[in-house]
Amino acid sequence: MKKYLAILISILIFYSCSDTTGPTKPAKDIDDLVRNAGVVNTSVVTEKDEKVSEETQLNVLEGVKKWNIKLTKKSLAWNLDNNIIPFNNPNANTLWAGALVQGNEVPNGILNSIGDNLSRTPLTITVQSGSGNLGNNIIEKPSNANYSKVLQDILDKNVTKCTAKQYLTVQIAHSKQQACIKLGFSANWLTGSLSTNFETNNSSEQKSIYLLFKQVYFTVSVNEPTKPSDYFGDNIKLEDLNYFVKPNNPLCYVASVDYGRLILVKMTYNENITSTELDAKVKLAFSAYEVGGDYKTTDIESKSTFECLILGGSNGGAAKALGSMNLNGILDLIKAESEYTPNTPAYPISYVVKNLADNSIVKLGESTEYTVKEYTENREDYQTFDFYLSQFNIIDDGNFWGDGKFFYKIQIIDKNGNLLKDVNDKDIIIQTDKFNYIKVGDGGKITLTNGIIKGVALKKQSGEQFTVSAQIWDYDADTDLEIHQAGKQGNIYNYPSWNNDFNNWIYMNLVPDAGDYNIQFIYRIEKK
The missing domain is CATH 2.60.40.150 (C2 domain)
Structure with missing residues (x-):
């Protein structure tokens, strides 16, 4: 009897030690926590650019001439889907496709991570360029460091050369805030000397216009979860998330990141001209740019001065003001590094953030008021x-x-x-x-x-x-x-x-x- 009892105990011990069942994540509790915290909602900012008031000042002496000045005050509110990197770059270590970030600061362009030490499920990243799909791979343990290694592996194996997708946005600058919003970023991201260089000039004989050249070498996107808990591993504990996820701080994730270069140009046109006429002149001059053509000669060059700011490319992660340049210098800058190769530095320039609760895009809201000045020379004399x-x-x-x-x-x-x-x-x-x-x-x-x-x-x-x-x-x-x-x-x-x-x-x-x-x-x- 003792012999049989010993065998039975041995069998029980064997099965107990052989049980491979590990911890199970509280999936439903995680889903409830994330969804109950809600989403980052900027729907209160309704897109608009509308007239608030209008007045005309007559016979105003400016310089040596007298002018009639029409002042139109406008209210501008804008929603941005694709967020350009802040030029002071506070997100250097948290910006990667698949990163989990706290939602409360996302509308301000700040990505506060919840850390890389939480248990995560493997993620799949896909790399696309203008030439097509460059490849995809799995990040077994998602973190900034592992993401960088997997991305570099995809690029090393699949890329010899690819042409950047190129975008040009032209915006008459009635104020720095108004122009930046319409170009897709906050004027607050131009700090220090960058902010000074990009102040607008609007007078009887000067007008400012901003040009944003965006060159995207490739875009990295991450697989979208079916439910919030899909992004967490089995070792996650609810208390790990309770500290971060609250109704005033929804959980979000970086859905995609564009890598390439941004070139921001402030052009000051030195002659009295209406905003409509100036906009037409600039768009005509650069009309062939996006299809690979050349700049068309107008009087833009002889009557303008230029300030230039570059972010990304061989310049790296720090926004660099290139100071006053002539037009040919800017065009040479645009053409340089217009193709991505393994030797071309790839720097993140814009990104999309989604709410983990429902995969909706976090729209970044920005608003301001500005005044449009149109000058007509007073002809009484x-x-x-x-x-x-x-x-x-x-x-x-x-x-x-x-x-x-x-x-x-x-x-x-x-x-x-x-x-x-x-x-x-x-x-x-x-x-x-x-x-x-x-x-x-x-x-x-x-x-x-x-x-x-x-x-x-x-x-x-x-x-x-x-x-x-x-x-x-x-x-x-x-x-x-x-x-x-x-x-x-x-x-x-x-x-x-x-x-x-x-x-x-x-x-x-x-x-x-x-x-x-x-x-x-x-x-x-x-x-x-």
Whole structure:
């Protein structure tokens, strides 16, 4: 009997020692805890950009000119899905796909980790680029260090070269806060000297515009859990989470991270121009950028100054202000490192955070008020003219055989010999060349089809004047290819009488350098 009892005890001890059943996580309790804590909710910030008030200030002296200034106060609120990295980078050790973070500071761009020592289930990360899927792999024990090792392994095995996805966002800057919000980040993330360099300039002769160039080498995403407890291992204890997860601090996770470069440019345009006109100029200049084309030449470069800030790429994790640059320098900077290779540093530049409770995206809310200033020069001290430049009368074409072959130039110039500008700020000059001559004989005429010039303004002051100048040449295209000055003349108009030559057609006789040419230029001026 004792023998059988000893065998029975041995069997019981064997089975007791052979029981492989480990701890079981309290899945339902974890799910309830996370879901009851709720979600990070920024729905109270409704996207809007609406007018609050409007006023006009008349006859304001700014510089040497007087202006009428239209002030439109606006209220801006915005929700951001994809959060750009704060330029002061407080998240260096917590930003990785799959990281669990506390929700209370997420809207402020701060990712407070709940630590890497909690029991986690394995995660799968997937790496995508503009070239397609670069691979995926499992992180057996999720942590920042293990994530970095697995990601580097995917890149080492699968990447030789891939072209960055490129995005360009252009935003007129009425205030630094307004421009940054619309570009996708908080102005509070520009600190110290970075903040100073990116203050906006808005005056009668200056306007600021921000350009954000985003180059994404690749994006890392993590598998989405079906329920909150899926992200925790069997050794997790409810009390491990109770300290962090509360109704005012929901649990979130980093769903994806973009790696690449950000280049932020502040452009200051030095001329009075409306916001709409400036926006169109800049977008035209860079219209080919996103499809790999070149910058289109406009007057942007000659009339602008540039400040540049770079985050990522070979510059690494610290945002670096590159100071004043010319446009070619910025374009070279954009083109450099536009492809990712194993030798190109990959730095996180933006990320998406989701609520662990329901996998909804945490939208980052930001709001501000700003004022739009539009300047119109006060013209009370100016006289405005409209010009109707009609035709040349060829009374004698100066040719014994055949007809004359004429080309011409008409200008309206100021007292210093500079071209005046029309209401659209275009130089007043109408001209053709010898390769586009017009053949006309005695008694004929050359009619101008583009000779109506409106809105030319001159200041009412002593010594002010303008000149209507006309020149015409005869090109001997059939024989010796010589060019003969067939006539030239300029009528001068002085303040205050302006010669009283208004509303009547003026027949201005042109004086040739030589020959028998007899040509008139006909025009009319209306004083408004």
